[in-house]
Amino acid sequence: MTQAPSTPVTGGANPPAAEAPDLSDGWGEQRGRLRKDLRRLDVLFFLICTLVGLDTIGSVAAQGPQGLTWMAILAVAFFLPYGLLVAELGSSFPVQGGPYVWTRLAFGRLTAGVNQILYWISNPVWVGGSLCIIALSTWEEFFTPLPGLWKYVAGLVFIWGGALTVVQSVRVGKWVPIAGALARIVLLGFFLVSVVVFAVQNGVHTLPAAEFTPTYVGFVALVPVLIFNFVGFELPSSASEEMKNPRRDIPLAILRSGLASLFLYGAPILGILFVLPSEDIGSLGGFIDACKAVFTVYGGSIAADGTVTLTGAGAVFGGIAAAGLIIGLLTSGVAWAMGAHRAQAVACADGAGPAWLGVISEKHGTPVRVNMLSAVLASILFVVALNLTEGDGEKYFAAGLGLTICTTFISYVITFPSLLVLRRKYPDVNRPYSVPGGKAGVWLVTLLSTGFVAFTVVVLIWPGFGVGWFGTQGSPADSLPESFAGQRLAYTLTQVVPLLLFLGVGLLFHVLGAKGRRGRE
Template sequence: MSLEPHAAEAVIVETQAALDEKSKLKKHFGRFDMLFFLICTLVGVDTLGAVASNGPEGFTWLIVLAVLFFVPYALLTAELGAAFTDEGGCYVWTKLAWGRFVASINSVLYWLSNPVWMGGLLCITAVTTFNTFFGDLGNVGQYLFSLAFIWFGVWAAILSFGVGKWIPTLGAWARIALLSFFTFSVILYAINHGLHSPALSEFSPSYTLFIGLVPLLFFNFVGFELPSAAGDEMKDPQKDVPFTVIRAAVTSVVLYGVPILAIIMVLPAAQITGLGGFIDAMKTVFTVYGGSVASDGTATLTGFGEVLGKITAAAFILVLLSSGTTWLMGSDRSQAVAGYDGGGPRVLGTFSKKYGTPIVVNFLSGTVSTIVMILAFQLSGGDAEKYFNAVLNVVLLFTTVSYLAIFPALIKLRYSHGHVYRPYKVPFGMAGVWICGCLTTFWALFASLVGFFPGLGDGGLLNDDALPEGFSRGTFELVVFIPFAITLLIGIGFYIAGRNTRRQLAPAAPPVLPPNIQPVS
């Protein structure tokens, strides 16, 4: 008996370690689990204020990228996630497209940005929220609070998906409730106090703000591929991935765009800051339930307003926690797959027999987050906003650069692996594939360049006015390039460390035939 050539070519050679670890995985991930997971991944609240701080024009660019980036990105991920369903998601896609060496380095960039994000941005925002609504934690208190924040997230990532998936589910519902209640409160606030309605001309786009916002908006819009990191834990990825990706795209644009517009309408532009924009807006609009706003814009909550403020602040912290946890669940799995595939140290590719989760990478992520958190508080010198901006740019850069290998994989795999069964395909044939692949790659490249060089092409080669406040050009480039260079070296080191794992190949397994392919005698 023989197979049709295009079916036989679908055989993927795996390491023995991959077979050993995959035997520990359990199928817990259903369609609606994935939908809530994606909502939790895509709708981040930590940067709502940073986008809103750019005023009406920021909202304009949000809509532009939603159409020209978010939609083609969703279509791209729907095809890749339904066609290549192995555990590891984007690591597998980049390996098949560009080889294990590129995938190994890219996996480190993709993974490491998340514990840095959790220990830096999410912790700072959570602490600021607590201080605003519950009282100052103090020096020792902020460390204890942050440690609990980080390691609860790590613990949730360690639990099997059968249990741990409830954190993203709760986080998704908390987002929907929080953002819906906030929008309702904005309407009440408008009825009682009026709004700071911007003029139509303020929505006009400009290149200066465009290059400043692209990395931030790009960061907010990525995450469609994250559930595919648990491909072998999904019940039916070929059907569920396209279903959930398309629905999550629509939901996310609404949940993200409406609050940003509400912040712009409630707070004067001068009062919206990157770190506290959404927090300040919540406090201001909740004065309709009890409280007042001083002439300088400072809001004070009393009575029922104070109670609601604390409830929503707790929900906000839960949303932040679920964001970090969800990204750890996905990115840690991708890095663990690299470990058992020979693209990283074998120990990182160890999954728990009890939980079916990559415990070693989970603990490593928690350790990195803890180190970043300590540095965030120690190096900020009391100026949390400055460090917030610096860490934000580093995290954005790691993320955007990693997608330079992920997005064009759609085009490459259509040619090199066109034989693989695709239950969902990007519309309009190869023209649609090229459009989606090129558009998403363009945004990733542009966001990476302006991440490295803020102010690029704005009235000259570089405009230093685009730098975060308090940074010179030299200082900022050091903050960005040194961590990036170190991360690349770590990726190369991980690849070298996986050489013994790569040599131990598993016996070739027979190919899994798509429904429309039959064996030929």
């Protein structure tokens, strides 16, 4: 795509050129430090690592067989429209910064900058929250307890290990998502084989057809984690100018990774349901507990009270699987960070934040300063949250995952409608891939994608929204995370207070970016 570096984007009237103009000079000064080292296969593995998050498998399985039914429904109603939307935006506007640039072109710098803060800051919340607590729980379940100070040490090692990986050049850093994707395929594949062996030796729990019937209560409980499982298509677009051929590679990678992720999610969830009684599946430990149970076929036993003891080869395979799970969690955080941090650096260099955060390292070609700031934030959140929840892993997990999803999805509510606006503002831009169905198709995928993420935000802030209305069964209080039972206000505050703080940070960043915008408005 031919750029027009001398024409700044104002977010106002339509530009005279047919092609979307470049960003401001502040980003132009950093662009030359990028390195084109991402190939088609790299983008595919990057997306598999991004989409297949191991931290939410237990949350879906905990809702029983209807989780699979809702997964199938949302694959058509959300996953497909969302993939079509991102495929057009990513291939039509292949500019570094991806979601920030689309929103910037559509709605202007202020809106895009505040929106980008939400998108970026969700990563340290996620890494210091649910990813960290599952990694620690897995370590304690398979290896050794982490008493007192050791839990803090282990969490900080997890956070900073990922941060040091993200800092590396894309030529080196891309191998982390590749390793993460392969770890997922091997781990989940071995788990499924073990489920078959377990079923032959011990039988499996029956899954009555009635339990697959979708309910509104199940939908409200599942829609946040299911849709969170399905997002991440836009992340490679944040590194568009580090790809060999983004116009070709982005749509293809979205198609292939989407199909792979559906299998890599659905099959393990079904395996968990076959192995564990539904009442024994927890959001935090569901996948961990299922792994321990099935690995008893290699050595170990399950006591009458459900306690699992692994011995011999079972203990060895359990340890390997635990290590693979921790690696999978770490690489999830790294893959998201590689995209979100790049978009934040572009935003800051463009004047939507302090210019010093928009600097690209000459040595590594990556936004080192944003990476380090994210690690500091994740560390602070980890320590604070662990103290506020008094070490309660389930409570920490529920609050952290909810805030991560809520923050990310509020940013999507702004980003997704960019498709409609950019179709109108830049009708002559070369679109290697376009959403089928003309204007009606564009409206349909935008409304479906935006509507689902907006609804998810509502049910995260107020669990049980709509339950008991219009004849639906159940009580809204039952939709609260189990660890927050009877504590609606406490849970709501864990979501609303940080969100207001993050919005304040976005506005502060805009003020701090004033110097960089001077003469470029």
